[in-house]
Amino acid sequence: MTTQPKPIRNANRGETERRFLDAAERLLVEVGYAGITARKLADEAGANLGLVHYYFGSMEELFLQVLERFTNQLIVRQRAMYATPAPYIEKWREAMGYLDQDRPYQKIWFELQAMAWNRPEFRARVARVHDTWREAMRAAVAEALVRYQLADGELSTEAWVTLIVTVNEGIILERLSGIERGHDELLAAIDKWLAAKERKAVDARN
Amino acid sequence: MTTQPKPIRNANRGETERRFLDAAERLLVEVGYAGITARKLADEAGANLGLVHYYFGSMEELFLQVLERFTNQLIVRQRAMYATPAPYIEKWREAMGYLDQDRPYQKIWFELQAMAWNRPEFRARVARVHDTWREAMRAAVAEALVRYQLADGELSTEAWVTLIVTVNEGIILERLSGIERGHDELLAAIDKWLAAKERKAVDARN
């Protein structure tokens, strides 16, 4: 009896699949989803065209796996960022750091979303990711509202989350079209405002 | 001597061109830019395939004209909205009305933007439209800041404009993926906040 609990597969399978998914992400950045063909993809992955069919069955399925893998990583990162006990301003600053550094990441994410606008199955996944993202934020924002004495203001936690998320998305969207006007100014003002709140919170604690 | 100042063209030329551009917009809503082919387009326009080449030369040129025409209309509407002497809250409410009613319009605009992410010529046009949009807003926002006693707050006019624009874009983006969570709540809170400011402004004037 073969004692292997699972059927042995050649070590290369996962490796090659990964190369395809990586290549797809690079091409999303370089040419956008509409410009990706099976041949370009195989070329970029340094693999044979036939493997697209062998591993994924179709381009549709491949894109779906790209979406799955990418959004999983996205969620992991978001959760890690918001789950720390650090005061909100630190999380905000980390998020703004991503906003500046991760341009390719953002291009991938928005290309996937644009693709999803016209594919119900993809849309559902994108919607779930958004929900998960908001959920990861909510506790941190709720905490911040208390810490910064905003809890009895005009905006509920849910409204604050919406405000924060949409501003972020809007900024990314504009940057994809080469628009940066006003971004730094707004973000600097928010940072300054948060810093003042944080200072006040620290003072009150002493 | 023929006294026609311009060579006579069949009356149908402009009409047919318009049918193509209209059809392209409908298809942007229905299937997205990546799903538009010359044949689908001719079919949707109720015209012959050959006319795409006859009138536009190429699909690229056709899309460019769609972008031009659409953004021109967009700018006209934005300018008209912000150029009135009405208090800011009315303009805000009108804009929020568009946000709810003009879903197809938004889909067209975002598809064109997604298309532009990977085409420098399109990107430049989109960037210019964004600038023009902000410009149209700026005066109205600056006025509002005075009227609502926010002029000496933490945010400059430019920062306020960025905030307003990005929140709008973020909301539209989320809705394209079927996400509506928190939108109404945030918008209602903003409306309430603006209404209070407006009331105060009217009272102070009496």
Next chain:
DNA sequence: GTCGAAATTATACAATTGACTAAGACGACT
């Protein structure tokens, strides 16, 4: 009604597309 330019149609074409298959290479096991 005839003429000629403009508009429209039908058709053709080369190139590219996603999908598929048969044959061979590889690599871990006995």
Next chain:
DNA sequence: AGTCGTCTTAGTCAATTGTATAATTTCGAC
């Protein structure tokens, strides 16, 4: 070394693509 399933390759296929062109129709000016 031999075996067997996995992986990889090269090549094929029908369908679709954007573009082009030749033939036809339309329609206002004369």
